[in-house]
Amino acid sequence: PWDAKIGKVVWRGGLSETNPNKVRGSARWRLCKLISELTGSPKDLFDVGLTNMPGFLKAQMEIDESEVGGLANGIPDMTDFQKYVAVLDMDGNSWSSRFSTLLCYNSLTIKVEPAYVDHFYHDLVPWKHYVPVKSDLSDLVQNVEFVLDPNNDALVREIVCSANQW
Numbered sequence: 001p002w003d004a005k006i007g008k009v010v011w012r013g014g015l016s017e018t019n020p021n022k023v024r025g026s027a028r029w030r031l032c033k034l035i036s037e038l039t040g041s042p043k044d045l046f047d048v049g050l051t052n053m054p055g056f057l058k059a060q061m062e063i064d065e066s067e068v069g070g071l072a073n074g075i076p077d078m079t080d081f082q083k084y085v086a087v088l089d090m091d092g093n094s095w096s097s098r099f100s101t102l103l104c105y106n107s108l109t110i111k112v113e114p115a116y117v118d119h120f121y122h123d124l125v126p127w128k129h130y131v132p133v134k135s136d137l138s139d140l141v142q143n144v145e146f147v148l149d150p151n152n153d154a155l156v157r158e159i160v161c162s163a164n165q166w
Helices: 027-037 055-061 078-083 140-148 150-165
Strands: 006-013 046-050 084-089 108-112 131-133
Touching: 006 140, 027 046, 027 140, 078 084, 084 140, 108 140, 108 150, 131 140, 140 150
Parallel strands: 006 046, 006 084, 084 108, 108 131
Antiparallel strands: none
8 A cells, every 4th residue: 555655765686787897887886876875864765775796796896895885685576666655777787677567566666767778668758657867866866855755745646657557
């Protein structure tokens, strides 16, 4: 039920970048780094985390997952994401294969601007079917604060309904 949802945005995923020179520039790394560096109430709006990092990257780059707040404890069952008001979706090494599934959940989908798109992507309308976030994540916190503001609950539910109807 909507009223029982956790008032946060959730994301889990592995570090999918395999080029050691691009890891720290990858969207997934930047997301976790950004959230780990937040302080105060904005940080409390997020439940995000990397679930794994290829061992060869750690060895080659001398990186430590503590740079991004550590590793999360695995990927929960995807249906558990529906316990949250919003679910963040972002590309890995290619398009996000779960985007269309997330649009069918009873949670709002927040979509980081993709580099790769699935065939149906152009049928969707930002702020009607999902809430967009720029690829550089510069508007992530602002858009999440908007989505989780109780004053915007009716609009958020309308977006969820439009996504489900799609």
